Amino acid sequence: MIVSAEPTEAVLDLGVDPAELRRVLSHFCSGIVVVTGMGADGPAGFTCQAFSALSLDPPLVLFTPQRTSTSWPLIQRSGRFSVNVLEAGQEPISNAFARSGTDKFADVGWRLGPYGNPVLDGVLAAIECELYETHDGGDHLIVVGRVLGMVEHPDATAPLLYFRSRYRSLV
Numbered sequence: 001m002i003v004s005a006e007p008t009e010a011v012l013d014l015g016v017d018p019a020e021l022r023r024v025l026s027h028f029c030s031g032i033v034v035v036t037g038m039g040a041d042g043p044a045g046f047t048c049q050a051f052s053a054l055s056l057d058p059p060l061v062l063f064t065p066q067r068t069s070t071s072w073p074l075i076q077r078s079g080r081f082s083v084n085v086l087e088a089g090q091e092p093i094s095n096a097f098a099r100s101g102t103d104k105f106a107d108v109g110w111r112l113g114p115y116g117n118p119v120l121d122g123v124l125a126a127i128e129c130e131l132y133e134t135h136d137g138g139d140h141l142i143v144v145g146r147v148l149g150m151v152e153h154p155d156a157t158a159p160l161l162y163f164r165s166r167y168r169s170l171v
């Protein structure tokens with residue numbers, strides 16, 4: 001097969017400019033989760049778009065916290081966390097948990113899940129995990145969790161989505 005060496009308009013050099021890389025990757029639409037856990041001084045959590053199912057057997061999921069995250073080290077120490085899948089309309093929760101250094105749990109209802117992690121009110125699902133493995137991911141970490149238990153909203157409707165740096169909804 002002959003592949004032209006000539007760049008075309010469709011070929012972008014993704015390795016050069018981080019802002020451009022972020023902009024192009026923003027075309028990948030995803031849901032939004034809030035990763036929560038119990039730190040030594042109380043609940044901790046942060047908003048995360050980079051979440052994925054990983055394995056059914058063993059049951060694994062993954063997410064990628066920035067190395068600069070102040071909440072992840074607190075959660076990591078407990079060895080457990082919960083992944084809260086946000087519902088449409090929960091933009092305020094997403095924004096609150098994206099603000100570093102604030103009392104993120106002040107204006108949100110929550111309870112402890114069966115495995116001792118904060119489960120936020122009104123989320124579509126909460127997946128409680130134990131820390132399984134952590135890998136290098138450049139300026140992020142790749143955190144793999146082994147699923148311990150799950151709860152889901154009985155009347156789940158629509159997810160909160162994120163596409164091209166804006167919140168979206170199916171409805």
Ligand SMILES: Cc1cc2nc3c(=O)[nH]c(=O)nc-3n(C[C@H](O)[C@H](O)[C@H](O)COP(=O)(O)O)c2cc1C
Nearest residue numbers: 046047048049050064065066069070071098099100
């Ligand atoms: C929609 C959205 C998606 C985000 N996705 C991620 C992500 O995948 N990984 C990450 O580390 N931070 C992500 N963030 C940013 C963190 O939520 C933000 O840096 C937060 O302040 C970290 O808080 P902390 O310092 O308490 O850990 C996202 C923020 C928003 C609003």
